Amino acid sequence: MRTLVLNAGxxxxxxxxxxxxxxxxxxxxxxxxxxxxxPVVGVRADYARPSVILLNRYVRRPYRRAVTVTRxxxxxxxxxxxxxxxxxxxxxxxxxPRSRGxxxxxxxxxxxxxxxxxxxxxxxxxxxxxxxxFEPKEPHGPVWHIKELxxxxxxxEEFLAPAA
Numbered sequence: 010m011r012t013l014v015l016n017a018g019x020x021x022x023x024x025x026x027x028x029x030x031x032x033x034x035x036x037x038x039x040x041x042x043x044x045x046x047x048p049v050v051g052v053r054a055d056y057a058r059p060s061v062i063l064l065n066r067y068v069r070r071p072y073r074r075a076v077t078v079t080r081x082x083x084x085x086x087x088x089x090x091x092x093x094x095x096x097x098x099x100x101x102x103x104x105x106p107r108s109r110g111x112x113x114x115x116x117x118x119x120x121x122x123x124x125x126x127x128x129x130x131x132x133x134x135x136x137x138x139x140x141x142x143f144e145p146k147e148p149h150g151p152v153w154h155i156k157e158l159x160x161x162x163x164x165x166e167e168f169l170a171p172a173a
Contacts, residue, residue, distance in 0.1 A: 013161075016068055017064050041061075043061040078114060092142065093129070093141075098122050099123055100122070100126050102129060104134065108131045109133065
């Protein structure tokens with residue numbers, strides 16, 4: 010069971026176990042914003058199982074460096090949609106091929122389906138007459154620094170929407 014921790018400014022800060030969340034609530038450091046239907050049964054009392062908690066004091070986030078380029082990150086950024094045909098993407102393609110000086114950077118990588126990737130090969134978009142439907146950019150925001158938010162719980166959706 011995972012619990013989303015929101016900073017005092019309602020920005021996602023971390024994902025912790027529900028046990029850690031209960032400790033934060035019992036010590037007065039956080040407030041339960043959303044809870045699950047099944048309670049946590051303790052020796053002296055029953056407690057709500059927190060799904061989302063809000064810290065009572067603002068926690069200054071350390072300076073975040075750029076988001077590291079990964080295959081999983083590119084697929085997540087492009088919503089698993091092929092940049093060329095719009096189908097389901099299973100791989101990543103270099104817009105400017107590495108054999109022609111293309112780098113492993115957010116701006117040069119797009120999600121791609123296997124047929125389009127094989128058709129493109131090491132050619133450029135101009136030589137094929139293809140166009141990208143969007144400009145690939147580096148993702149930003151607190152959601153990209155928390156790995157557990159790749160598959161968020163349904164109860165978290167309303168709290169993640171403003172940050173996305």
